[in-house]
Amino acid sequence: MSDGRFFEDFALGEEIRHPTPRSLTDGDVALYQALYGGRHVLNSSQPLAVAHGLADRPLDDWLVFHIVFGKTVPDISRHAIANLGYAEGVFHQPVYAGDTLSARSTVIGLRANRNGKSGIVMVRSCGENQRGETVLDYVRWVMVRKRDENSPDPEPHMPDLADAVASHQLSPPHGDFSNWDCQASGSTRVFDDYHIGDKISHCPQASGGTTLEEAEHMMATRLYQNTAQVHFDALAQSQTPFGKRLIYGGHIMSHARAMSFNGLENAIGVAALNGGTHAAPAFAGDTIYGWSEIIDKAEMDGRVDIGALRVRHVMQKNAALPDDRQKLGATQGEGEDGAATVILQLDCWLWMPR
Amino acid sequence: MSDGRFFEDFALGEEIRHPTPRSLTDGDVALYQALYGGRHVLNSSQPLAVAHGLADRPLDDWLVFHIVFGKTVPDISRHAIANLGYAEGVFHQPVYAGDTLSARSTVIGLRANRNGKSGIVMVRSCGENQRGETVLDYVRWVMVRKRDENSPDPEPHMPDLADAVASHQLSPPHGDFSNWDCQASGSTRVFDDYHIGDKISHCPQASGGTTLEEAEHMMATRLYQNTAQVHFDALAQSQTPFGKRLIYGGHIMSHARAMSFNGLENAIGVAALNGGTHAAPAFAGDTIYGWSEIIDKAEMDGRVDIGALRVRHVMQKNAALPDDRQKLGATQGEGEDGAATVILQLDCWLWMPR
């Protein structure tokens, strides 16, 4: 349905198969590298990945997420007013160059807003590879415009969502990471070196920020076949309160992952997306900085080679991070003079060798 | 001849073999994806393409065109004043990642201009793959500067060109599209749903435009090994009436194809280039919008799975399209206050499943 769905067009329990299966290749990997500059070694070195039992170096997990997410946009959020949240996202399978991903979503929650103009649509979206294996699924909810304010409202239904994916529900990564090579990865800090409450600056010494560019975020967003016009049409955007193109929130998620190398060098992959909030918009010209807090840890049954770290990534813009790690987060807030504006909070489980 | 040919350097009937054969790969496919954001499923999904009998997902036809065109630039249009038109372009063979393209041109028309400063050169250019198979040929004519105003003029000769490629001269696509999957492609509109005279907005609801960026058009043009300096040198361009870098016309053709997904979702490929006019220059910062008109239809002998739609793509800039499809084209014209400027008219045959 290329004109997109309004709130009335969604029915509880309906499954929507999204168009445009997409083959991913080394070309996508190279573009992703050029866009974010990641240095996590498992995504970088094919021989190293194979030595750990994988078929190839896996694609960055957020690239996989964006490809799946992009497919859902025309059907789910073409007429969205706001992307409200994510939950219960689990990365199930590695994706390799040569794989083809397709996506479908099931409507799991609907609730009209009191103003009669819109409603909340909650879907569980699922990405599959060419063998029909689920590589990723996650819940997303968005506020969607009604076509007709007088159309009848559905019975409200919103499922309860877990605060976080329970560690026993994670899909441990393929391969064996017992003999992890900390010289190849760039750091000796592994699972046992992190503690709940640790704050980690990914941009220490007032450094390490990245300034966002129109050409980069648009190339990224097209790579993901995400067609949301707010990212591309400066003329239309000039007539909105923002006045300019909005950057796809996922672009910031990928920058967060790449930046988080400084301090989380051995985080070999993303296990789960527990939640995420695009707290403020980002625009070309903004300079972004990231830090993280360790909020939980979990050992995995039957796995002595890896554990899971639950991490809250925070991305801020237009003010460098404080040198004192304990002050990270203290200057958050929008609009304060000289204060950073938080643009993303991302709650994830990460895989970490032990 | 790396210094380029002036008008006197062309001889009727001469065949010019252009330098720099070029291997195309999945890397080129990914860059093209990032530059234009195409969603036509046959170019996107390798398993789907193979299920229809192709060897792989084919490269976008305009990528093939630009690669061939780029090779002709140093020999044919290095000293061109204007690129005047295209005709009789036929796409003969799919091109896949791994193929290597080379190009040659035959001079089929020459006519000096009365002012003594330039003349028209018409060539038939041909792109071949590594097996010597023609993948594309087309006629192009350009106005080329003379080196010496006093040099003698050749006997004028200009061949008659067909208004459009006749439908029986098209090369029907490899494969069988009988069981076309409209869920994978994103639309159920197929050959029989289009009628001559239909106007289709690719940017409905005042949306869907794309703002052009210097970094994007330069990366595209370099990808095609097209070296025309007007696209790259802002300092030299600052001394021209335009005052800034001109965007390669082919960049707009590719945007037209990608945008045309909205309304022509099932157009699986380009069959022919009947003609094209770069009606006005495009610059970084311009926002472009597209619409199309169906101008002919043809069934193909012996093929019940596909037909050909003749389509006129129109690209405009800096004004959103009218919501009323019947008004498309009515506000064309340059210089009117608030009116769109047409930058490209492109007359093509497209393949469409039935």
Next chain:
Amino acid sequence: MSDGRFFEDFALGEEIRHPTPRSLTDGDVALYQALYGGRHVLNSSQPLAVAHGLADRPLDDWLVFHIVFGKTVPDISRHAIANLGYAEGVFHQPVYAGDTLSARSTVIGLRANRNGKSGIVMVRSCGENQRGETVLDYVRWVMVRKRDENSPDPEPHMPDLADAVASHQLSPPHGDFSNWDCQASGSTRVFDDYHIGDKISHCPQASGGTTLEEAEHMMATRLYQNTAQVHFDALAQSQTPFGKRLIYGGHIMSHARAMSFNGLENAIGVAALNGGTHAAPAFAGDTIYGWSEIIDKAEMDGRVDIGALRVRHVMQKNAALPDDRQKLGATQGEGEDGAATVILQLDCWLWMPR
């Protein structure tokens, strides 16, 4: 050591194995193509490269250099004040898509500066492929900040460096270039057509310059996994004397190679890096131009198919080159009104068919 080394952290003779082995693919080749627009045929055509006895088309030599260089940045030059020079660089082996490169450096020189604040560190860096073969090694020296001004200085030691790699120390390229196809390459000028003292404009007729873009140099630098923050963080850079992002010097080296196609069309590869100076910084918005001087020639023992040309590439910015080749270089100098600023001098041996 992800926080980087200060001057005191280096020990003479120490070998540093750099993190993040990196698999290179056709995707990297395509991005490099889009960033620089190279037309050297051996890098462009897989069948042509195979016909000359190579396994595939080789990756551009400077792409290989940047990948190796990028790996050394976090360990060697994270706290560098200036990148002072290169010497004795030899390209030993072709690198193909599918290869994985890693890097290590040996500290071969140390000398504290008198001001007590910094010192010179000289390293020999070496890039290896997945079979442990050296593909490239070169010497680089940088001025590195001290952590503590009172820390004791090492015994000064600086090895003597060769002015240039001797021609008998070059590693002649794999393959046989006896039947070089000058139509495919775009020029008939080969080894014997060049003479010591020749000056070659790569941008003749006041044309051929390229204007630099933020998105392009950042994508390039991330592709090389080079994390030096001066290239990415406009906010931090606004507080430096430059006021803006600095462009990675290697970005200019790659532009020099691509531009040098005009006049050095048959230079099939880089044999050696004798020296290089980033004479002035380059910024987005600058327009760059290149020319070269032939400074030496060498026949190779046992090879009748190729010879080596020693070339000095010069890149200038913000003024077109003079039409008279003999005047190339005469207008160098910084700050003169209307005069070009030299940004790069690069002394290389190039392979050239005979």
